[in-house]
Amino acid sequence: MTQPFSFRCDATDGRARTGAISTPRGEIRTPAFMPVGTAATVKAMLPESVRATGADILLGNTYHLMLRPTAERIDRLGGLHRFMNWDGPILTDSGGFQVMSLGALRKLDEDGVTFKSHIDGSKHRLTPEHSMEIQRLLGSDIVMCFDECPSLPADRDRIATSMELSMRWAARSRAAFGDRPGHALFGIQQGGLDRDLRAQSADALRDIGFDGYAVGGLAVGEGQDAMFDVLDYAPDQLPKDKPRYLMGVGKPDDIVGAVARGIDMMDCVLPSRSGRTGQGWTRRGQVNLRNARHADDPRPLDEACTCPTCQGYSRAYLHHVIRSQEIIGSMLLTWHNLHYFQELMAGMRDAIAGATFTAWQAGFHAMRADGDIERI
């Protein structure tokens, strides 16, 4: 029998909480950070290496996969898990966010969005029903509603109109998703930076009923202060007994602040993308390995880090391979960054479970404040 999808909260500390999401493909320890595997690969990583960093779940992008290699092809090949050789849970976004980001290349109407592929200019259409079908073909474990996400700043009317459309699409997504034991459908709260609109959106989603709820429409240029202002109330507007997912976040201090405000799940391309441009994330802050000051430095990127990169390679080596544009530079830095992000999550889970999260946060910030980025 297929196990159901469920969420349990094991402990809270302030507004922060820790627990686990159970899926037929394994447990997701929360708060969880999901590495992004846009085109059926977490760039520069083998899936077993992603697993070794401590990741329980990956994110896949509907927009990219529907265009290449297409959802139908992935379905014929046995689904996304088999295709990309990852047997853990996968969350897929709805395609909405990426399509909306296409700007002039897309056209919105009540029913859905017509857009042109960034790859070959071919014309495509996404509706709530089509997005559900694509995510079903991919075999996604956690499916996201199709929504519209306006960029900020935007006036209240624009935000309200957009949020209301997203709520109608959420109802259509729910209807199209149907009943799929072991698979989850998450709703997405919208409403910009407006508390009332956020509350209306939360109520609408709760009425429809979902297996989890995302705080959407943030991390789109509003800045950390504005994002935290929304997170001061938005998670509490959503059902307590379901996981809360903050989409597209973020930097380590964004993540810590979000967890402190009751977020259970996050995803971001940051650790992998910045790994490919020579940026290393550490307890003490961000280190640019391209900088000439690393050329003769025999120390690892972070002496306290247990990842294979820090165990086997000097900053001098990382500097050399990044400057030489060697693929191993992307491989090693992505591995380190993903390891660091997962270690951050594990540290927070332990601290929340032990009711020491306030002290943990103070330590996190003190370590960074101490880290003059040019000296670490």
Added chain:
Amino acid sequence: MTQPFSFRCDATDGRARTGAISTPRGEIRTPAFMPVGTAATVKAMLPESVRATGADILLGNTYHLMLRPTAERIDRLGGLHRFMNWDGPILTDSGGFQVMSLGALRKLDEDGVTFKSHIDGSKHRLTPEHSMEIQRLLGSDIVMCFDECPSLPADRDRIATSMELSMRWAARSRAAFGDRPGHALFGIQQGGLDRDLRAQSADALRDIGFDGYAVGGLAVGEGQDAMFDVLDYAPDQLPKDKPRYLMGVGKPDDIVGAVARGIDMMDCVLPSRSGRTGQGWTRRGQVNLRNARHADDPRPLDEACTCPTCQGYSRAYLHHVIRSQEIIGSMLLTWHNLHYFQELMAGMRDAIAGATFTAWQAGFHAMRADGDIERI
């Protein structure tokens, strides 16, 4: 006490032979294929993955490393092994071949070569003495003489003049290398496609005395027939009790033909370079994974292959990630190709040890003849 460098031949079958080179950093089973780690990395591979393919030794390029990050820097950082996290033996070339390939950017005289860096145009000079010093700073286990290698075709006078210069440089290399227990210096036979010049070169090298001997000046455009013609006599002109190394070879059928003619060591960028361009090497021949016919193919690249790529991924996936220019495409195909090349060497070692090398070769060629490249 540092173990000496030594070579033993365990078995012969026809002119083919199998055995091992002992070095303080481990044994090199022969015939051996050496993956190329040009800039202190076998491109798109972690060193532990290179080891997992069955490689006992890597090749590093003096030319590339002297320019970036420089031999002096690698020395300060503890040597090339520590720098690139590879604890097995490393053979370094002398820089000669790559410098000669610079064409108009280099100027040759009796003492050495002056050239301009392909990276930034800066001026450098290599002499036999300087090449020995660089390879010492790198910490190379097997050091190659500094030689000149003319491109073919060339007239006999040009080949003879060049060979004689290389022999004078071989003597200077030997003198500059000195006595370094546990480290080996290999001489390089020249003489183009001329049997007499090859014999003169072999005699000159034998008089100087080396720990191993390379057949140089081949695989420079002369074609397989001409190369095999030289290999029909050249290895036998060299001392029997020392390893014989064919530089820069080659495709699987080049390698098999060379082993059949008494070669013990080879190196080539082919498996790694072609992995980065979507080419897979298999028992049956070469497969271009970019080809659209693979887009829906659920089979692995080679159903009989035990490498992680063939165990975990379909041709459809490889096609997708190569077309999408994802780094994992280079990682997976390079791994498979290096695995295949090492498996080829292991198969030959076993066949020679079991005195079944003739039958093994027939099987190798039959499998390939059977493999219509468009159908495998």
